[in-house]
Structures are given as C-alpha cells and as structure tokens.
Amino acid sequence: MRAAVYSKTKSGKVLQIVDVERPVPKDNEVLIRTRAASVNPLDWRMKSPRPGVDVAGEVVAAGKHVTQFKPGDAVFGLCRGAFAEYACASEAELVPKPEHLTFEQAASIPIAGLTALQALRDRGHLQPRQSVLINGAAGGVGTFAVQIARSLGADVTGVCSTRNVEMVRSLGAAEVIDYTREDFTRNGRHYDVLLDNVGNHTFSELRRVLTPRGLCVLTGAPKQLWAALARMLKAFAWPPFLHQKFTFFIAKRNQDDLTTLCALMRTGAVTPVIDKRYQLSATADAIAYVEQGHARAKVVIGFE
Template identity: 55%
Template sequence: MKAFVYSGYGSPDVLRYEELAEPVPGDDEVLLRVRAASVNPLDWRMMHGGPYLMRQMFGLYRRVTRQPGNKQPGVDVAGRVEAVGRNVTQLKPGDEVFGVCRGAFAEYARAPASKLVRKPLSMTFEQAAALPVAAVTALQGLRDKGLIQPGQKVLINGAAGGVGTFAVQLAKSFGAEVTGVCSAGNAELVRSIGADRVIDYALEDFTGSTERYDLIFDCVGNHTLSDYRRVLKPLGRYVCIGGKNIWTALARALYAPLLSRLVSQHFVAFIASIKTEDLQTLSELMEAGKMSPVIDRLYRLSQVPDAMRYLGQWHARGKVIITVEENK
C-alpha cells in the first residue's frame, strides 16, 4: 500500500510517500480501507516536532534516538472496514466508519474499534473525516468546559478555522447568541454558518469593547487572560483550545486553573479526548441539519505535503481534507 512516513522532524519536506506492507489489525482493532482523512494543527505540530518540551510531553520521540515515535502521520479518518480483530464485535467488514487512528495518510490503516462509529449513508467520507478532532474539540469545549446554556452570549475567537466553524454551528444548536471573530474575507462565511454578529479583528479589538460575554471559546490565543477577563461577565467562562504559538498555549494551560482560583470567572485550557458517544452526537447533529463541515480544500493522498504546507500558513477556512481513491 501507499502511505506517508517520516523519520525526522521538520517541514513537510520530511514526509516520504512510500510503499508499505498492509497493516494487520490487533485483537481490538480493525483494518480500514481509507477513503478520506483530514489535516489538523496536531498533525503539523507532530511533524514539526517543536518545541522540544512538547516532544517530551506527548511522547513524540524515541528516548535514545530522539526521532519520531509515530512514523506515520494522520489522525482523522473515514473509510470502509476490511477486517476486524478477534475481540471486535461492534463492527464488521463492509461497515463504513469514521473516527481516529494513527497513520491515516495511507491507503490502509488500522484503528481501535473503540474510536470508530458507523458513518450515516447521507454523509460523505470527506465530511466524516472532517469531524473527529475538530468537531469533538468544539463540542467538548462548549458543552463540557464552557457549560454553554441557551440564550447565553458566546464569542468564538477564530470562527473561520477548522474548530471555529464547528464551534459557531454547535453554539447556535445549543441556543446561544453567537459572535464570531475572523478576518473581513471570512465574515460572510461565518455569518452563513449561523453567527449573529461578526467582528473583523483588523478593525475592532473585541477585548476593548463594552460588550460582555457569558462564554469565550478561544481558538487563537492572541490576547492575554487579563484582556479576556475584561469582556467576560462576572461569572463568565473562558475556554482555550490552543493557538498558533505553542509556548503561549502551554503557559495558558498552566496559568488558567490558577487564575480561576483567584477570580469569580472560570478559565480553562484543554485538549479533547475522542469518545465514540461524542462522534455519534455529531453524526446525529449532521443528519438533523444542525451542522455541516466547512471544507476549504481537497487534496489527493499523494499531495499530503502540499496540504500540510497550506495548513501551516494558519489561514485555512474550515477543514483541509485528504481524499483516497478506491483501488482500481
């Protein structure tokens, strides 16, 4: 099978398109014929491997060689089950599924059965592959960390990105009044997916506004926590999922819980944990017409380095998808 691998950290130039043996699923795994995958900032950071502290925290290197521990990139996946391990009872060959795995940028991948759900017939493989990391992050951030409620004023900072476009739609499905922050070029997109108000960050600094929000969902991390405090209501909540600057994100993850002990507002930074019940919830929301992935660009499997370069510019509108053709 064809698959991308890498043996050192760096730019997309470290990615190599090679012929590999088809993987064999373990007892609790399935073998997938990959039909689509999506590219996340997580994939870019794992490929880039920096900073060094991040490699230690996430086990991204082998202790002796300090080379990548996972040599095949790609997490989000959608495809067809080809074979199942002996302990797998909930899935069978022929099932169309989506979820997460390691090594999704390949023609075949093995995945834990516990991290997959069946794909509805109405959902394309490309749409399904867009969901796992980004949409689950938005769902858990708003629902579990933000404790979102109907009628609340919610601000999404970075509303046009992969997570942000899901966050806008999910916040509306929860009955919130949504303000999206993005560039002027993305304003119409953000309105079209449900934002009640759009702020062009180049023209207006929302942290200097007189508006106060019940919940700020931050996909960017481009302001200080003191700035966010000013526009949060006294019992408001701030949820950060990271941002372009990894050092800022790490510092925020450490400082946010400390600040929450000192003030009436609540601050949290988190990384999502993929759960099948959340994947199922997202699938049902899509079938009900309450959410739809925003897909920016489609790339063929052989073009994964180009997709990674595009994502690394940090200006993608929604999701960047890898399509994998059926065997001829």
C-alpha cells in the first residue's frame, strides 16, 4: 500500500510517498481502508515516521476482541499513520460516521473538534450567557470552537483576519474582530473565557481581556518548542492570589466526546469547515500549507 513516510536526509526530514506493508490490526483494533485524513500541527512536530492521526474510512478487518465494529462499517476517529491507504485504530478511539457527513468532513473532526469541545466545556467551564473570546477563530480548532461555544449558549466573539470575518460570523460569532485593524487586547472589552489558539500575545496583554475572575485556556503554541514550553510553564506558575486563571490544554482521546461531537453534527449545531483538499501524493504540500499558519479551518487528504 502507499503511505506517507518521513525519512532523514542531509537537508533534514523529508516526507515521501512510498510502498509499505499493509498493517495488521491488534486484538482490540480494526483495519481501516482510509477514505480521508486531515492535517494537524502535530503532523510536522511529531517524531513518528508515519504521520497522520485524524482518519475516516471503512472497516475491512477487526481484531478478535473488537465488539463495536465489523467489516463494512463507516467510521472516523484517531489512528496511527492516517496518511496511508490503510491504517489501524483502536476501537476505543473510533465512532460510526454520521450518514450525512462526507468522509472528508468526518476526517476533519477528531483532533480539532476534541480540542475545542474539551477546552471550552472542561477547562473553560463555559456556561450559558457567559462571554467568550476565541483568538484564532478561523483555524481548525477555532471554527469548531465558535460553533460549540454558541451551542453552549455563550456570547461568542471571534478574532481572525479580514478575509475570514464573514466566515467566522456565519459560524455563529455575535461579534468578529479583525486583528489587522484592531488589537483585541487594547479595546477595553472583557470576557469570562478566552480561548487562545494562536499564542501571539503576552500574558499581561491577555490579562487585560479577562474579567476579574476570567479564565484563559491556552491551546495554541509558537512553533519553537522552547517558546511553547516556556508558555506552558508560565501558565502553571501564575501567582495563586490572582483570581484570573490561565491553563494550558492538550486534548484527550475520548470516544464519548467523539460521540458528543457526532450529536452536535446531527442537530446542525456544528458543521465541519474545509479549506483545501489534497490527494495522498501531495501530502507534503498539505502539511507545508498548514505549517505556514494561514489555513482556514481544516485541510484534508483524499484517497482516489
């Protein structure tokens, strides 16, 4: 089968499409014929030679301990090596694909959708009628976050560039701030929850945005690893006597939460947004496009 594989060269890490053996599922896994996958920042930061986590496809084989799925089932969720014609995934990290979603839409959900849901609901404790600011509202996590926040009954403000203002507004943001024209940390407005997917402001600047007991959830991180680690340490070291809180967040793989996202899709509260589509042969181009940081919503890999 064809798969995207990182190999080391004198000039660095290079992604190539090569022929590899089809994987064999473990007892608690299924083998999926990949119909679509989506790109996440971790796909170029991770050390694994086989990138790709978000997957959607059809079950072709199941391990002997698998009880939830059988060959022929359409599923989506998390796996290892999603940028390949076949991939193995634990049944505990998959859910049935809603019939009204395409495979590409389903593949765009897992990492970004789980991050948005868990960051707002579990870390942000977002409640109806609270105000929430989403920095990076047009990105993969951001487009899900705007819709999920609205479904939770919050008053949503999104921050994005000029070309994305109308899209973010169409997703349910009551107000949209164009960061090329206005600095949201200096306009005097305050929010109960701030979801920061970008990491382009200092903690002092973010404090100005929060209400006296506001909470900032940090999901975005600068590209440099040292800067990301320093940002995380600052969040944990924030003085305990301050009522404003900062928390760094990484999504957890959770089948129940994937089911929750499916329910939101079925009711129409959340709809995946796709920016660009690439074929497996152009996976390196897709990853490079996302790495530049200007993708709108999700970028997906399709399979002919």
